[in-house]
Amino acid sequence: MASTSDVAFLLLVFFIVMPMKTDEIGISLVLPGKSNVNDTAKVNLKNVATIRVLPSNGILFDEQPVRLSDLVRLIQDRLTSNDKTVVILETHPDANYGMMVACLDEVKLSGARKFSLKTTKI
Amino acid sequence: MPFERTTDKRKQDIPTSSMGDIAFLLLVFFMVTVVFTDESGLVVQLPRAEASEEGIRDLISNIYINRDGLISIDDVIVRATDVAPIMSNKIVENPFMIVAFKTDKETPYRAVDEVMEGLKEANAVKVLFNTDMEIPGFMY
Numbered sequence: 001m002a003s004t005s006d007v008a009f010l011l012l013v014f015f016i017v018m019p020m021k022t023d024e025i026g027i028s029l030v031l032p033g034k035s036n037v038n039d040t041a042k043v044n045l046k047n048v049a050t051i052r053v054l055p056s057n058g059i060l061f062d063e064q065p066v067r068l069s070d071l072v073r074l075i076q077d078r079l080t081s082n083d084k085t086v087v088i089l090e091t092h093p094d095a096n097y098g099m100m101v102a103c104l105d106e107v108k109l110s111g112a113r114k115f116s117l118k119t120t121k122i
Numbered sequence: 123m124p125f126e127r128t129t130d131k132r133k134q135d136i137p138t139s140s141m142g143d144i145a146f147l148l149l150v151f152f153m154v155t156v157v158f159t160d161e162s163g164l165v166v167q168l169p170r171a172e173a174s175e176e177g178i179r180d181l182i183s184n185i186y187i188n189r190d191g192l193i194s195i196d197d198v199i200v201r202a203t204d205v206a207p208i209m210s211n212k213i214v215e216n217p218f219m220i221v222a223f224k225t226d227k228e229t230p231y232r233a234v235d236e237v238m239e240g241l242k243e244a245n246a247v248k249v250l251f252n253t254d255m256e257i258p259g260f261m262y
Contacts, residue, residue: 004142005141005142005145008142008145008146008149009145011149011153012145012148012149012152015149015152015153015156016152018156024176024177024178024179024182024222024250024252025174025175025176025177025252025253025254025255026171026174026175026177026222026223026250026251026252026253027171027173027174027175027250027251027253028175028177028220028248028249028250028251029248029249029250029251030247030248030249031238031241031242031247031248031249032242032247033241033242033245033246033247034242034243034245053231091231091235092231093230093231093232093235094230094231094232095230095231096227096228096229096230096231097169097187097225097226097227097228097229097230097231097233097234098169098226098227098228098229100231100234101169101171101227101251101253102169102171104171104251105171105172105173105174105253108171108173109172109173117238119231119235
């Protein structure tokens, strides 16, 4: 009988800790859908910075090959020189999803607020 | 005249007899309020990201895509073309729904793109690309 409260506390800890195991973390986005199709805007090509993810999972920033770790700095430089910069992340269908997310992560970390996803047409 | 030492003879024990009752009360509360997910999904290895943010669990509807491009919604394997009608029904039930992509990092982007096209068609535009949290400067 003396161990009843011990068992209760053990179960209590279990039920407190279980819901804390959150796996719902990630990078959130709003896709262009039917309802917000009117929100699309034309952008001057001078204000566009394009990140291309190749089938080999290599990365091009404005057609120049770059390393993933350099992306944040490159985007921030572009934003500093032109605050109207829109980042387009164009991913090839054969590239890995992981590489697309890694680039998206860098875009978010750079502080770019205007960005869009695109898929390379093949 | 010698001083007389005055000692407090009162008992100073903390009553613990009600501890079990409190523990059981809290236990019942947490047992009642806890929500377990009953979706097993597919085995995926999520990509890591630093800029991750927490999604609102109650609004989330999962889409699992494994590295072979298999798509699972509510534990049913579906084709990419089925995503739009399924999600159209779900968005009617919950207009604030967030679609969580639980996708393997090795999955070809083609599969994700096809699913996203289905979501756009269904007007389920709020998405969350699920990631594992990456701790800056920490090597795994």
